[in-house]
Amino acid sequence: xxxxxxxxxxxxxxxxxxxxxxxxxxxxxxxxxxxxxxxxxxxxxxxxxxxxxxxxxxxxxxxxxxxxxxxxxxxxxxxxxxxxxxxxxxxxxxxxxxxxxxxxxxxxxxxxxxxxxxxxxxxxxx
Amino acid sequence: xxxxxxxxxxxxxxxxxxxxxxxxxxxxxxxxxxxxxxxxxxxxxxxxxxxxxxxxxxxxxxxxxxxxxxxxxxxxxxxxxxxxxxxxxxxxxxxxxxxxxxxxxxxxxxxxxxxxxxxxxxxxxxxxxxxxxxxxxxxxxxxxxxxxxxxxxxxxxxxxxxxxxxxxxxxxxxxxxxxxxxxxxxxxxxxxxxxxxxxxxxxxxxxxxxxxxxxxxxxxxxxxxxxxxxxxxxxxxxxxxxxxxxxxxxxxxxxxxxxxxxxxxxxxxxxxxxxxxxxxxxxxxxxxxxxxxxxxxxxxxxxxxxxxxxxxxxxxxxxxxxxxxxxxxxxxxxxxxxxxxxxxxxxxxxxxxxxxxxxxxxxxxxxxxxxxxxxxxxxxxxxxxxxxxxxxxxxxxxxxxxxxxxxxxxxxxxxxxxxxxxxxxxxxxxxxxxxxxxxxxxxxxxxxxxxxxxxxxxxxxxxxxxxxxxxxxxxxxxxxxxxxxxxxxxxxxxxxxxxxxxxxxxxxxxxxxxxxxxxxxxxxxxxxxxxxxxxxxxxxxxxxxxxxxxxxxxxxxxxxxxxxxxxxxxxxxxxxxxxxxxxxxxxxxxxxxxxxxxxxxxxxxxxxxxxxxxxxxxxxxxxxxxxxxxxxxxxxxxxxxxxxxxxxxxxxxxxxxxxxxxx
Numbered sequence: 001x002x003x004x005x006x007x008x009x010x011x012x013x014x015x016x017x018x019x020x021x022x023x024x025x026x027x028x029x030x031x032x033x034x035x036x037x038x039x040x041x042x043x044x045x046x047x048x049x050x051x052x053x054x055x056x057x058x059x060x061x062x063x064x065x066x067x068x069x070x071x072x073x074x075x076x077x078x079x080x081x082x083x084x085x086x087x088x089x090x091x092x093x094x095x096x097x098x099x100x101x102x103x104x105x106x107x108x109x110x111x112x113x114x115x116x117x118x119x120x121x122x123x124x125x126x
Numbered sequence: 127x128x129x130x131x132x133x134x135x136x137x138x139x140x141x142x143x144x145x146x147x148x149x150x151x152x153x154x155x156x157x158x159x160x161x162x163x164x165x166x167x168x169x170x171x172x173x174x175x176x177x178x179x180x181x182x183x184x185x186x187x188x189x190x191x192x193x194x195x196x197x198x199x200x201x202x203x204x205x206x207x208x209x210x211x212x213x214x215x216x217x218x219x220x221x222x223x224x225x226x227x228x229x230x231x232x233x234x235x236x237x238x239x240x241x242x243x244x245x246x247x248x249x250x251x252x253x254x255x256x257x258x259x260x261x262x263x264x265x266x267x268x269x270x271x272x273x274x275x276x277x278x279x280x281x282x283x284x285x286x287x288x289x290x291x292x293x294x295x296x297x298x299x300x301x302x303x304x305x306x307x308x309x310x311x312x313x314x315x316x317x318x319x320x321x322x323x324x325x326x327x328x329x330x331x332x333x334x335x336x337x338x339x340x341x342x343x344x345x346x347x348x349x350x351x352x353x354x355x356x357x358x359x360x361x362x363x364x365x366x367x368x369x370x371x372x373x374x375x376x377x378x379x380x381x382x383x384x385x386x387x388x389x390x391x392x393x394x395x396x397x398x399x400x401x402x403x404x405x406x407x408x409x410x411x412x413x414x415x416x417x418x419x420x421x422x423x424x425x426x427x428x429x430x431x432x433x434x435x436x437x438x439x440x441x442x443x444x445x446x447x448x449x450x451x452x453x454x455x456x457x458x459x460x461x462x463x464x465x466x467x468x469x470x471x472x473x474x475x476x477x478x479x480x481x482x483x484x485x486x487x488x489x490x491x492x493x494x495x496x497x498x499x500x501x502x503x504x505x506x507x508x509x510x511x512x513x514x515x516x517x518x519x520x521x522x523x524x525x526x527x528x529x530x531x532x533x534x535x536x537x538x539x540x541x542x543x544x545x546x547x548x549x550x551x552x553x554x555x556x557x558x559x560x561x562x563x564x565x566x567x568x569x570x571x572x573x574x575x576x577x578x579x580x581x582x583x584x585x586x587x588x589x590x591x592x593x594x595x596x597x598x599x600x601x602x603x604x605x606x607x608x609x610x611x612x613x614x615x616x617x618x619x620x621x622x623x624x625x626x627x628x629x630x631x632x633x634x635x636x637x638x639x640x641x642x643x644x645x646x647x648x649x650x651x652x653x654x655x656x657x658x659x660x661x662x663x664x665x666x667x668x669x670x671x672x673x674x675x676x677x678x679x680x681x682x683x684x685x686x687x688x689x690x691x692x693x694x695x696x697x698x699x700x701x702x703x704x705x706x707x708x709x710x711x712x713x714x715x716x717x718x719x720x721x722x723x724x725x726x727x728x729x730x731x732x733x734x735x736x737x738x739x740x741x742x743x744x745x746x747x748x749x750x751x752x753x754x755x756x757x758x759x760x761x762x763x764x765x766x767x768x769x770x771x772x773x774x775x776x777x778x779x780x781x782x783x784x785x786x787x788x789x
Contacts, residue, residue: 018521022558027588027603028469032610040605072469072588074520 004089005049012085016047018075025069025079035059039069039079046082055090061098061124063087087123098124128189128253131162131181132245135169135194137224142167144228146238150193154245159253161185170200175207182211189217189252193245195224214257216703216774221248243787250786254779258703263753265351265699266451269690270295272343272633273456275303276322276676277668277683279329281454284687286334290694293448294329295357297629299340300405302326303458307388307482309489311676312539313570318676319404319491326406339366339407342629344445346453346636347726349756350663351699353450361441363412363420364398368436371408373400375428375437384416386493390483392501393493398428398437402491412437452663452690453637455647456683457630459669461622462517466524470513470620475592476501478618481536488543498544500617503596507616510544511600512537512555513587517623519558526623526644531673533621534561538574540619545578554581554613556602564675583611590618624673638724639664647671657686665689704774705755706762708748710735712769715746719761719770727754728761 009016025039032038037045037059045054054060063083070078099120134151136142147165155163162185166174169192181187190213192204197220205215221244231237269285271278274296285292294301306326308318329335338357345356379396386395388402397416400408410428418425419439429437461482464472472478477500479487490496500507514533517525534557541553560582562568574580585603593599593614600613626645634641639659640648647666650658657666667686668679693699708719710733720728731749734742748770750761761770762777771777 020519020558021605022515022586023584023603023605024586024588026605026610027586027601029588029610032603038603038608038610040603041608068588074515074522074525076521 004051004055005046008046008051008082008085008089011088012046012082014076014078014081016043016077016082019043019047019077020075022074024072024074025077028068028072030066030068031062031064034062039063039083042082042086043077043079046086051086051089054086059083060087060090065123100125128159128255129161129185129187130157130159130189130191130249130252131178131185131187132157132160132164132191132193132249133169133174133178133181134163134165134245135174135192135223136165136167137195137228138167141194141223141228141241144231144234144237145223145241146234147241149238150223150241150245153242154191154193154249157246157249159189160249162187169194170203175203178204178207179211182208182213187213189219189255191219191221191245191248191252193221193223193241193248196220196222196226214259216258217252217255219248219252219255221245246789247783247786250782251779254776254782255774258773260703261701261752262698263349263351263701265694265696266353266449267694268292268448268450269452269454269694270353270355270448270450271454271456271667273303273458273627273668273670274298274301274329274337274339275456275458275668276305276325277458277670277679278303278454278456279322279325280680280683281456281665281667281687281690282329282335283325283332284684285454285690285694286332288687288691288694289334290691291334291336293336293338293357293450295341295343296337296339297342298401299362299409299411300401300407301329301337301339302402302404302406304482305676306402306404307390307485307489309485309492310539310543312535313564313566315539315543323404323406326404330406337407339409340411343633343636348449349725349754350661351451351693351696352753353453353663355448355450355453357446357448359444359446361414361443362409363414363417363437363439363441364410365436365438365441366407366409368434369409369432370434370436371400371405371410372433373410374431374433375410376400378427378431380425380427381416381418384413389486389493390480392483392486410436412439452665452693454665454667454686454690455630455633455637455639455659455670456667456686457627457633457670459624459673460627462526462625464516464620464622467516467620469589470516470587470618471590471592471598472620475590475598475618477507477592477596477598477616478590478620480620480622481533481540482622484540484619488540498548505616506548506551508550509552509613509615510554510617510619511587511590511598511602511613511615512541512553512619512621514555514557514621515586515623516620518621520623526625528623528644528673529561530621530623531561532624532675535564535567535570535675537619537621538562538571538580541580542570542574542578545574545580552581554583554615556583556585556587558584558586564677585611587618590615624669626670630670637661637664657682657689663693701753702757703752704757704772705752706750706757706759706770706772707752708750708765709769709771710745710747712767713745713747714767714769715748716766717748718764718766719748722760722764723755724758724760725754725756727751727756 151165209215269292344358347354381397385391486492518530587602591599665686
């Protein structure tokens with residue numbers, strides 16, 4: 001348990017305790033409605049060490065890494081980086097493949113830029 | 127040979143927990159010249175001081191070393207104690223075993239070793255101490271208040287009340303400051319102008335108070351009790367002594383499209399203008415950036431209509447010099463600029479306003495005559511969103527790290543006033559914390575929630591998007607119900623952080639006072655000397671020292687006045703005898719010291735000297751005015767020939783200390 005917390009905090013590299021619980025990250029998040037746990041919850045759950053719950057949640061893959069929360073966080077906590085750290089912990093642990101090329105045709109959206117698909121593979125595929 | 131006594135203080139456990147005080151006293155007993163050495167729990171207590179006094183008498187001490195806290199804390203206490211039994215107070219040295227030893231070290235052995243070394247250095251210095259006698263310098267019975275807001279006005283009124291002359295320097299054309307722009311005041315909701323303008327008039331009519339409006343401090347020289355200040359009276363192109371404030375020129379001025387800064391640029395004024403109806407002094411000013419006559423030499427309407435001939439297009443900046451015994455700084459605050467906060471669309475939509483702009487929008491003398499209308503289309507807003515902590519409590523490069531203190535309360539006030547006047551308006555306040563310490567403050571905020579139905583939402587606004595239909599799409603989080611809110615607002619009000627006025631930093635340099643990293647003036651002691659700066663004779667009043675509301679500002683203003691009066695009451699003050707002096711035989715007349723002296727205490731004189739061959743020669747040598755010298759020591763470092771030396775901190779004493787430390 002504490003090893004995961006240390007690993008997450010280490011790859012995150014900033015201080016979650018700086019958070020003043022203003023919720024600006026969640027206020028600014030474009031994926032908010034898609035998420036079970038929202039950006040501000042990520043920060044407080046990582047601080048508490050409740051990381052396994054987050055790792056099991058789909059929410060870690062709902063973050064677009066758009067960095068709106070990083071840009072606007074008044075405390076320099078940069079929630080997207082917290083989420084990224086949890087995501088990495090999950091990916092490295094399981095070695096699971098969350099995206100296989102066969103899934104793509106069903107999900108394809110005309111407006112979706114190709115770059116996004118490439119990015120998605122880098123993020124979600126092993 | 128000196129007979130030295132060493133007194134080691136435990137400071138409760140402050141020193142004794144980390145330093146073996148008994149070992150220190152024991153070890154220092156063996157130093158040359160030490161005839162008595164002891165330790166005690168609290169040297170600064172009466173019984174502690176008695177130990178020192180008794181030892182001086184009993185052992186015929188000629189020098190005393192107290193190993194205790196910082197000399198800034200208790201040097202004066204111990205000097206007084208030794209003086210009371212006839213020892214010259216400057217024969218005492220303090221070795222700082224607390225701030226510079228016990229508080230910063232953890233290991234007892236090393237801390238004790240360092241304590242012994244610090245004590246040894248102080249003993250080495252005392253060996254070379256010489257008795258010094260403090261002189262006296264007279265106090266000029268006049269005070270200067272820099273800044274004419276509510277803080278400056280209150281301070282000036284109180285000083286004048288005590289019978290002293292006081293000058294107010296205000297950089298704007300009128301006194302009144304930020305309070306004059308505020309509509310109502312919390313927590314009583316009385317009108318700001320109704321309680322401020324009588325004070326402004328009182329200041330103007332008081333014969334002890336002299337207002338220099340539209341003026342700035344250009345230079346400060348001198349020291350406590352005897353400051354010489356150069357005041358720059360900026361050209362207002364209107365003769366203050368002639369103008370009656372009738373306002374005819376402002377009516378006739380053809381240049382009517384000048385942004386009105388008093389109304390936060392929400393409407394326009396003329397190029398010749400009086401800031402507001404109750405301005406003090408009620409004297410017009412011509413804005414040279416817009417006046418057609420001053421820009422192109424074509425117009426002159428104001429000059430033609432002025433019946434008293436007050437318009438003077440040729441007026442120049444004027445510099446006057448005045449002398450003061452005390453200076454009170456009351457330079458106040460400003461809201462920060464919000465151009466870096468793109469997410470709130472402040473620069474995109476006129477309907478996103480700061481709280482100070484809202485004050486003007488709601489004020490009877492404001493751009494809409496007191497009716498709250500959206501700046502964009504002049505319609506009544508039905509949904510208003512307030513955002514707290516915009517730029518306050520930030521750890522980023524955009525904002526300020528501190529809480530601006532006043533925003534929670536003025537937002538509750540705004541919300542309440544809007545709900546009272548326009549009950550069909552929904553008001554949302556997004557807060558991180560609601561901070562309401564103060565008499566009747568929390569009750570006031572609760573009234574906004576309970577009686578006026580203001581929606582307080584715990585969370586922050588993430589973004590504001592102006593839509594084509596004129597609404598503002600507000601996206602925010604409600605942390606308590608864990609949902610993201612989308613509100614279609616008509617207006618958004620941002621509680622911008624407040625920061626010290628920009629003039630404060632250069633002023634602090636002129637006054638040689640300290641500031642913190644946020645440019646607030648630093649008080650001499652955060653708890654016990656909150657209205658004095660560390661520079662003698664300079665006092666602090668109002669928001670220049672930290673964010674403050676009106677009641678606190680007025681309280682501090684009166685406190686600063688009391689401190690200034692305490693100084694002005696004295697006919698003379700005791701000078702610091704630790705001043706520089708030059709060895710005329712060694713001085714080569716190079717002027718290095720004169721150039722570095724920040725107080726102008728050094729002058730050069732031509733003096734006749736007898737030469738070895740019995741002739742006489744005239745040489746140019748440095749001479750220090752001890753009343754002006756503050757003992758900073760800059761000259762002793764600059765002097766290439768070693769002629770300049772500082773009483774009490776002589777070069778030989780400092781070298782003796784270094785030798786003792788390196789032994």
